[in-house]
Amino acid sequence: MTDPIDPTNTADRTAGLPIVVAVDGPAGSGKSSVSKAAARKLGWSYLDTGAAYRALSWFVVQRRLDPTDSDAVIDALPDFDYRIGTHPDTYHVFVGDHDVTDVIREPEVTAVVSAIARVPEVRAFLTGLFRAIIAHGEKRGIVVEGRDITTVVCPDAPVRILLTADEQVRMARRSAELTGHSAAHVGEALRRRDAADSRVVDFMNAADGVITVDSTDLDFDQTVDAVIAVVQKETHV
Numbered sequence: 001m002t003d004p005i006d007p008t009n010t011a012d013r014t015a016g017l018p019i020v021v022a023v024d025g026p027a028g029s030g031k032s033s034v035s036k037a038a039a040r041k042l043g044w045s046y047l048d049t050g051a052a053y054r055a056l057s058w059f060v061v062q063r064r065l066d067p068t069d070s071d072a073v074i075d076a077l078p079d080f081d082y083r084i085g086t087h088p089d090t091y092h093v094f095v096g097d098h099d100v101t102d103v104i105r106e107p108e109v110t111a112v113v114s115a116i117a118r119v120p121e122v123r124a125f126l127t128g129l130f131r132a133i134i135a136h137g138e139k140r141g142i143v144v145e146g147r148d149i150t151t152v153v154c155p156d157a158p159v160r161i162l163l164t165a166d167e168q169v170r171m172a173r174r175s176a177e178l179t180g181h182s183a184a185h186v187g188e189a190l191r192r193r194d195a196a197d198s199r200v201v202d203f204m205n206a207a208d209g210v211i212t213v214d215s216t217d218l219d220f221d222q223t224v225d226a227v228i229a230v231v232q233k234e235t236h237v
C-alpha cells in the first residue's frame with residue numbers, strides 16, 4: 001500500500017475480514033465521492049476499484065498497445081505492477097514507480113477504459129487483486145466502490161448498496177465539476193460509458209438483497225448520511 005493505514009486506528013480491527021460496505025451504481029451517481037465521505041465519517045478504509053481499470057488502461061496506452069486487442073491486453077497483465085492506498089483522503093495510485101493518481105482521470109484514459117473492462121480475463125485478474133486488498137485491510141471496515149462490487153467482487157458483503165440518481169441529474173452533476181467541457185459533450189460521454197459498461201455488468205438494477213439509495217432529490221451530505229444510515233442499520237456499528 002502506498003499510504004499506510006493510520007497505525008493509531010488498527011486496534012479497532014476485529015478478528016477476520018473487515019466489514020465490507022459494497023457500493024455500485026452508474027456513472028456520476030456519486031460512488032467515489034459519497035463512498036469516500038462515508039468512509040471518512042466512519043473512520044474506515046476506502047477502495048476505489050475504478051482506479052485499477054483506469055491504471056491498466058493508462059499502462060496499455062503507455063505500451064502503445066491497442067486497447068481493443070484483448071489478447072494484447074491479457075498478455076500485459078503479468079507486468080501490471082499496481083498499488084493503491086486505502087486512506088479516503090490521501091490514497092495514491094501507482095503503476096510501478098509512476099504515480100498515476102491524476103493522469104488516470106484524463107479523458108484519453110476514460111475514453112478507452114470500457115474496452116479494457118469488458119475483457120473477462122481482466123475482470124478476473126482485478127477482482128482477485130481487490131479481494132486481496134480488502135483482506136489486508138487493517139481498519140474495522142472498508143467501503144468498496146465500483147460497478148460490480150455488490151454482485152461480483154463482494155456478493156457476500158454485509159452491506160450492499162446501489163447508489164443511483166436520475167440520468168439528467170447525474171449528467172448535471174458531472175458537467176458542473178468539469179469546467180471547459182460542454183454539458184452536451186459531458187452528458188453524451190457519461191451515457192456512452194454507461195451503455196458500454198452495462199453490457200458487461202448490471203449496475204442499473206439492484207440485485208437481491210442490495211439496498212438502493214437514490215440521491216436524485218438529496219444533496220451531497222444527505223446522501224452520505226443515507227449511506228451511513230444503511231451501514232448502521234445493517235451492521236449496528
Ligand SMILES: Nc1ncnc2c1ncn2[C@@H]1O[C@H](COP(=O)(O)OP(=O)(O)OP(=O)(O)O)[C@@H](O)[C@H]1O
Nearest residue numbers: 027028029030031032033173177215218219220223
Ligand atoms: N447527492 C449529491 N448531490 C450533489 N452532488 C453530488 C451528489 N452525489 C454526488 N455528487 C457529485 O456528483 C459528481 C459525480 O460524483 P462521483 O464522481 O462520485 O460519481 P461516480 O459514481 O464515482 O462516477 P464515475 O463512475 O463516473 O466515476 C461529483 O461532483 C459529486 O460531488
Ligand SMILES: Nc1ccn([C@@H]2O[C@H](COP(=O)(O)O)[C@@H](O)[C@H]2O)c(=O)n1
Nearest residue numbers: 049050051053113114117146147148197
Ligand atoms: N468495479 C469496476 C470499476 C470500474 N470499472 C470500469 O472502469 C471504468 C472507470 O471507473 P470509474 O469508477 O473510475 O469511473 C468504468 O467506466 C468501468 O468501465 C468496472 O468495470 N468495474
